[in-house]
Amino acid sequence: NAGVMQNPRHLVRRRGQEARLRCSPMKGHSHVYWYRQLPEEGLKFMVYLQKENIIDESGMPKERFSAEFPKEGPSILRIQQVVRGDSAAYFCASSPLGTIPNEQFFGPGTRLTVL
C-alpha cells in the first residue's frame, strides 16, 4: 500500500505565475488535509477536504488559494499569481473515513520556491 504521494516534490515559479500542487491520498482514504510550513516554523493548517467537499477552509487565505478533491483523481492545491511570500513547503495528509484515533498520514511535501 503506497503512502501519500505528492508531486512535484520541488516547484519553482516566477511571481505572477500559477502553482498547482497535487496530492494522492493513501488507498482507501477519503479525507485530505493541506498544510503550509515556512522555514524553521511549525505546520499551519490550510484546508480539510473530503471527496468533492470542502469541510474546513478556515486556514486558507481568502484570495489566490483554492483546493479541490474530486471524485476521481488527486487533490489539488492551486495558488494563483504567486508571490515571494508563498515560498514554503506544502504538506498533504490523508486519513481514512471514520477511524478513531484520527491519525494522519503525511506525504513528503512539495517545496515551492517563488523567484
Add this chain to the structure above:
Amino acid sequence: GNSVTQMEGPVTLSEEAFLTINCTYTATGYPSLFWYVQYPGEGLQLLLKATKADDKGSNKGFEATYRKETTSFHLEKGSVQVSDSAVYFCAPSNDMRFGAGTRLTVKP
C-alpha cells in the same frame, strides 16, 4: 474543542542524555493523543499514540503516558541519539492545528 500546549524549543542535548518534551492538553471529552516527528526534509510521521487515559505509547525508545489527572502527554526518551534530531509535534485527535512543534538537536 481540543488543543495542546507544547514545550517551546529549541532543545539541544548531548548524545545519551535524557529527553523530556512537555505536552499538556485541554479537551472536551477524552481525545486520543499523538506524537508526530518530522525529520529534516521530510513530512510528519506518527511516532506514538495513546487512545485513552493511562495508556502508554512507545516506539523507537520514546514513551509517553496519557495522564488524565494532569492532562499531560509528555514525551520521554532515556538516551537520545544524533539521529533523533528532528521536530516533534504533540496533537490530539480530530484537531488539525499542529502548532510550532519542538525542535530537538542532539550533538555527538
